[in-house]
Amino acid sequence: xxSLTHHRKIRASAVLTGATFLLAALLAGCASGAKESGKPASxxxxxxxxxxxxxxxxxxxxxxxxxxxxLNVLKVKAxxxxxxxxxxxxxxxxxxxSGGTVLEALTSGKxxxxxxxxxxxxxxxxxxxxxxxxxxxxxxxxxxxxxxHKDSPIKTIADLKGKKVAVVKGGNHHYLTVLALExxxxxxxxxxxxxxxxxxxxxxxxxxxxVDALGSWDPFFATVQIDLKPxxxxxxxxxxxxxxxxxxxxxxxxxxxxxxxxxxxxxxVADKWANQNKPEVVKxxxxxxxxxxxxxxTAINRRTFGVEAITxxxxxxxxxLADTFLRIGLITExxxxxxxxxxxxxxxxxxxx
Numbered sequence: 001x002x003s004l005t006h007h008r009k010i011r012a013s014a015v016l017t018g019a020t021f022l023l024a025a026l027l028a029g030c031a032s033g034a035k036e037s038g039k040p041a042s043x044x045x046x047x048x049x050x051x052x053x054x055x056x057x058x059x060x061x062x063x064x065x066x067x068x069x070x071l072n073v074l075k076v077k078a079x080x081x082x083x084x085x086x087x088x089x090x091x092x093x094x095x096x097x098s099g100g101t102v103l104e105a106l107t108s109g110k111x112x113x114x115x116x117x118x119x120x121x122x123x124x125x126x127x128x129x130x131x132x133x134x135x136x137x138x139x140x141x142x143x144x145x146x147x148x149h150k151d152s153p154i155k156t157i158a159d160l161k162g163k164k165v166a167v168v169k170g171g172n173h174h175y176l177t178v179l180a181l182e183x184x185x186x187x188x189x190x191x192x193x194x195x196x197x198x199x200x201x202x203x204x205x206x207x208x209x210x211v212d213a214l215g216s217w218d219p220f221f222a223t224v225q226i227d228l229k230p231x232x233x234x235x236x237x238x239x240x241x242x243x244x245x246x247x248x249x250x251x252x253x254x255x256x257x258x259x260x261x262x263x264x265x266x267x268x269v270a271d272k273w274a275n276q277n278k279p280e281v282v283k284x285x286x287x288x289x290x291x292x293x294x295x296x297x298t299a300i301n302r303r304t305f306g307v308e309a310i311t312x313x314x315x316x317x318x319x320x321l322a323d324t325f326l327r328i329g330l331i332t333e334x335x336x337x338x339x340x341x342x343x344x345x346x347x348x349x350x351x352x353x
Contacts, residue, residue, distance in 0.1 A: 061259060062092045064102040064114030067289050068219035068296070069244055070137045070267065070305060071115050073274045076284045080266040089259075097198040098168055100124075103247060107131055112252040113263060115244050117172040117217070122322045124247075125340055126331040132253050133341040135246040135264045135349065136314060137271070138306040141236035143218040143299065144173045146180060147206070150229050154212060157184040157233055160191050163212035166202045169195040170330055172242050173215030175321055178328060179239045188328040206230075217242075218299035219291055226295050241317055246307075253347060260347035264307050268351055271305035309348045310341050 061084060065071035074080055081091045096102045099116025100123060106114050107129035115137075124131060146165070148154045154163065157180045167174040178188050194211050196202040199220035206214035207228060216224055224230060236242045246267070248260055274281045278300050285300070286293045308314065315338050322335045 057087060057089055057259075058112075058256065059088075060090045060092050061113065061263075062094060062111040063263075064094045064096055064105050064111040066096055066099060066102060066115070068285065068291070068299060069115055070271065072285055072288060073281060073305065074267050074270040076288050077270040077273060079269055080263060083262060083266055084259075097200075098171070099244075100168070100170065103131065106247055106249060109249065113246070113248045113260070115246050118240075118243055118245060118318055118321050119170040119172055119175050119325070121245050121247065121318070121340075122325055122331065122335065122337070123170045125322075125335050125337065126325075126333065130250045131247050131340065132250055133245050133310055133337075134248045134253065134260050134345070134347055135267075135310060136243045136308050137246075138304050138308060139241035139243055140218075140303045141238070141240060141242045142302045143221065143236070144176055144216065144242055145221050145225075145235040146173065146177055146213055146215050146233045147221075147224060147230035148213045148233060149206075149209065150231055152212065152231065154233070155231075157181060158186065160184075160213055160233075161186055162190070162192075164192045164194050164210070165213040165215060166194045166196050166205050166211040167215040168198065168202065169193075170325070171215070171217065172236070172240065173217050173221075175324065176234070176236050176239050176242075177215050178324060180234055183239075218303070219285075219289070219295050222298040223291060223295040226292070226298065240321070243314070243317075253345075257346040261349055264309075264347065264349035265351070268307035268349060271307060274300075274305045307349060307351060309351070310343055310345070312343060315341050315343075 063071065065075065075093050084091055094105065094111055096105065099120030102114040102116045103120050103124040105111045107124060107127070121133060146157070154160060160181065165177060167177060181188060181190060194205060196205060199216055202214055202216055203220065203224055205211050206224070213233070214224065214230070225232065246264065253260055282293060282297045282300055285296045289296070318337045318341065322331070322337050325331045326334055
């Protein structure tokens with residue numbers, strides 16, 4: 001090899017090395033610039049997918065409710081629909097005949113959010129399906145009761161021994177019946193329960209006198225009281241707070257805690273309006289539910305609307321309910337309800353009292 005050829009090879013090698021270093025520096029600079037600007041270097045990284053998923057809002061929020069309950073007020077007031085519409089989100093309202101069916105739909109992924117009574121939550125937890133208690137309404141013990149026929153010889157709870165009592169299994173009025181029997185010195189199996197699927201069937205078997213007593217809840221409790229003029233042996237006062245709880249899927253709370261918070265806060269807005277405008281609420285719900293105005297008025301006037309965040313004081317009676325259901329054999333394993341009732345959760349609403 002002559003000296004000229006050797007010199008040219010050394011020069012070419014140096015140029016190639018320099019270009020390599022320059023390319024590496026440029027790539028490093030691009031990556032550094034992306035990091036500093038807050039943008040990921042590659043749109044295919046898991047971090048990017050997680051960030052995009054967290055930021056993405058659903059197109060529709062699916063809410064389950066029951067006739068005559070607190071979410072009915074929210075639906076007819078429409079303030080939540082408007083708030084979500086401003087975010088480009090629609091609300092899909094789904095009506096169910098009972099709290100149990102609301103939670104069945106929730107735990108099977110057919111709805112994202114809904115409300116149901118305390119007993120329904122215990123049954124759902126006992127089934128092992130995932131969901132979360134996210135809030136509750138104010139107590140309404142007067143909104144449920146145990147009735148007998150107006151010409152019945154039954155005058156007290158103790159007189160129910162050996163009689164047939166119609167209830168929805170695990171409902172708030174079923175729980176009330178258990179507590180009332182025990183307070184009267186009876187056992188749960190001292191009566192013969194006739195389990196019905198909903199309030200309509202309960203009324204039917206009571207009206208046709210296939211049972212001696214009926215446990216029910218508003219507005220159906222009020223309807224039976226007005227139409228059939230039964231004797232009400234007791235309502236829930238002194239027995240159970242009778243709270244309706246708000247529930248959401250685990251996935252919905254994890255992905256959209258902000259929306260859960262918004263729903264609870266807008267429910268409270270509608271509730272405050274309802275407390276100040278009960279005559280208007282009666283008219284709206286009469287039209288919405290197809291139930292007579294007198295029954296709706298009775299149910300509305302004996303309750304106070306309002307949302308509460310989950311606290312230890314709210315968990316305690318729910319645990320007592322679960323323990324009672326275990327004791328009488330409605331569930332087979334002891335539950336710790338607090339596992340599904342987080343306190344100070346990220347969706348806890350800001351409520352002005």
